[in-house]
Amino acid sequence: xxxxxxxxxxxxxxxxxxxxxxxxxxxxxxxxxxxxxxxxxxxxxxxxxxxxxxxxxxxxxxxxxxxxxxxxxxxxxxxxxxxxxxxxxxxxxxxxxxxxxxxxxxxxxxxxxxxxxxxxxxxxxxxxxxxxxxxxxxxxxxxxxxxxxxxxxxxxxxxxxxxxxxxxxxxxxxxxxxxxxxxxxxxxxxxxxxxxxxxxxxxxxxxxxxxxxxxxxxxxxxxxxxxxxxxxxxxxxxxxxxxxxxxxxxxxxxxxxxxxxxxxxxxxxxxxxxxxxxxxxxxxxxxxxxxxxxxxxxxxxxxxxxxxxxxxxxxxxxxxxxxxxxxxxxxxxxxxxxxxxxxxxxxxxxxxxxxxxxxxxxxxxxxxxxxxxxxxxxxxxxxxxxxxxxxxxxxxxxxxxxxxxxxxxxxxxxxxxxxxxxxxxxxxxxxxxxxxxxxxxxxxxxxxxxxxxxxxxxxxxxxxxxxxxxxxxxxxxxxx
RNA sequence: CGGGGCGUAGCGCAGCCUGGUAGCGCACCUGCCUUGGGCGCAGGGGGUCGUGUGUUCAAAUCACACCGCCCCGACCA
Numbered sequence: 001x002x003x004x005x006x007x008x009x010x011x012x013x014x015x016x017x018x019x020x021x022x023x024x025x026x027x028x029x030x031x032x033x034x035x036x037x038x039x040x041x042x043x044x045x046x047x048x049x050x051x052x053x054x055x056x057x058x059x060x061x062x063x064x065x066x067x068x069x070x071x072x073x074x075x076x077x078x079x080x081x082x083x084x085x086x087x088x089x090x091x092x093x094x095x096x097x098x099x100x101x102x103x104x105x106x107x108x109x110x111x112x113x114x115x116x117x118x119x120x121x122x123x124x125x126x127x128x129x130x131x132x133x134x135x136x137x138x139x140x141x142x143x144x145x146x147x148x149x150x151x152x153x154x155x156x157x158x159x160x161x162x163x164x165x166x167x168x169x170x171x172x173x174x175x176x177x178x179x180x181x182x183x184x185x186x187x188x189x190x191x192x193x194x195x196x197x198x199x200x201x202x203x204x205x206x207x208x209x210x211x212x213x214x215x216x217x218x219x220x221x222x223x224x225x226x227x228x229x230x231x232x233x234x235x236x237x238x239x240x241x242x243x244x245x246x247x248x249x250x251x252x253x254x255x256x257x258x259x260x261x262x263x264x265x266x267x268x269x270x271x272x273x274x275x276x277x278x279x280x281x282x283x284x285x286x287x288x289x290x291x292x293x294x295x296x297x298x299x300x301x302x303x304x305x306x307x308x309x310x311x312x313x314x315x316x317x318x319x320x321x322x323x324x325x326x327x328x329x330x331x332x333x334x335x336x337x338x339x340x341x342x343x344x345x346x347x348x349x350x351x352x353x354x355x356x357x358x359x360x361x362x363x364x365x366x367x368x369x370x371x372x373x374x375x376x377x378x379x380x381x382x383x384x385x386x387x388x389x390x391x392x393x394x395x396x397x398x399x400x401x402x403x404x405x406x407x408x409x410x411x412x413x414x415x416x417x418x419x420x421x422x423x424x425x426x427x428x429x430x431x432x433x434x435x436x437x438x439x440x441x442x443x444x445x446x447x448x449x450x451x452x453x454x455x456x457x458x459x460x461x462x463x464x465x466x467x468x469x470x471x472x473x474x475x476x477x478x479x480x
Numbered sequence: 481c482g483g484g485g486c487g488u489a490g491c492g493c494a495g496c497c498u499g500g501u502a503g504c505g506c507a508c509c510u511g512c513c514u515u516g517g518g519c520g521c522a523g524g525g526g527g528u529c530g531u532g533u534g535u536u537c538a539a540a541u542c543a544c545a546c547c548g549c550c551c552c553g554a555c556c557a
Contacts, residue, residue: 145555225557264557295516329517347516
């Protein structure tokens with residue numbers, strides 16, 4: 001593709017984001033399919049890395065992968081009142097199939113709680129059948145009015161875990177266990193710091209008793225809900241008649257959970273680390289941790305450089321960019337835009353000195369190391385990049401988190417924040433989980449992102465809207 | 481779905497007002513030359529002007545409708 005300039009972040013953050021996605025060759029709008037995107041190899045490779053990290057953790061926690069149908073009988077959605085109300089506006093419905101109008105339309109799944117509830121009812125009879133711990137990697141469709149690549153598209157890829165338990169305590173334990181998995185992957189793989197917390201009633205999943213989320217701060221200060229884990233209580237158990245016989249011989253409805261992360265994570269990754277030169281990837285997720293660019297002038301140099309370069313690349317199991325007809329400069333820009341953590345340079349001078357040059361994507365710093373030490377040096381550099389990306393993101397989040405003790409202060413801080421101009425903050429304030437507060441915040445388009453599980457501030461206080469006592473400060477922000 | 485902007489070669493754009501043989505830069509192809517941060521020169525290929533209907537001798541250009549993308553709002557992972 002043609003490679004052109006990237007809009008600077010401080011000029012227009014939304015334009016910058018789109019430029020980075022396009023210039024990084026990760027995805028493009030599907031153009032002929034409203035609100036959808038094509039995920040290109042560079043983007044999909046990142047998703048595959050995320051899948052591996054998540055899937056291995058799910059498996060380790062005892063979950064097994066399954067697959068349920070894309071199409072769900074429309075009547076299923078209606079069985080859980082809150083669920084249907086929440087999802088109705090964004091459903092795509094199939095009414096004609098095989099050339100005939102269907103007796104009962106199918107909805108294309110916006111999520112699978114209902115169809116899974118139906119099968120749980122068939123699979124579960126006794127407490128001995130519990131817990132059921134399953135996960136599916138799937139696509140879902142939600143008819144969104146406004147889309148942005150990776151962050152919100154009509155069709156998106158995700159995983160949805162669904163579990164059924166004999167007790168509420170056990171279900172809740174599961175919900176929190178998965179929230180920890182999400183936080184672990186976000187921080188330790190994606191280098192994206194998150195705040196674990198409880199969603200307010202107004203923001204919880206339609207049909208859940210309670211939702212938990214991880215929220216992260218993007219470079220423009222907006223919050224991104226990066227993963228959710230729901231305590232479904234017995235709501236779907238009752239709606240789909242998922243009963244089991246207890247040890248004591250009585251009948252009870254199962255306690256369910258569901259949880260998911262999506263390709264939205266890739267959007268979060270981009271908006272956490274990337275810069276005005278393009279994508280920046282943490283080594284643990286980068287499809288190419290390093291790329292070697294050979295530099296030569298004459299034919300004899302070329303063969304000598306390529307020979308040594310080939311050996312180094314093979315030893316390190318990294319890609320060598322030996323494309324002809326491209327100058328090294330052009331190659332440097334190429335890999336820089338694609339976020340490759342380390343670009344190595346090897347030219348005649350290095351051949352003579354027995355060295356090789358390592359350039360870090362995050363800091364731009366160059367380091368010359370002996371070829372004999374390059375394996376060790378690369379490993380160290382990649383570790384250093386991973387560490388410093390997380391540290392930088394944490395620092396930025398901390399610097400942009402402020403306390404406010406009146407609703408007017410919250411409004412002053414957040415009123416003029418937009419996705420384009422940035423300037424967003426996480427405002428820690430005492431607010432009650434109450435519609436009154438939601439309404440007041442909505443006046444300047446802010447929301448309570450979550451109620452942190454770990455209170456890092458000053459404990460109880462009085463709600464700055466209702467005046468009622470609350471146990472701790474909550475995260476208020478503008479969000480994607 | 482409401483408001484605004486946009487849609488012309490792979491990408492970025494000019495042309496449209498005032499209708500008359502579709503242009504520029506980058507990218508691409510060939511050759512020579514270059515290569516430590518986007519080389520240069522010469523030659524060359526590539527377009528149903530978003531789609532449809534209408535007005536006209538003639539439409540990228542005028543009118544109407546539709547579609548898509550981006551931004552803002554309401555809805556949302």
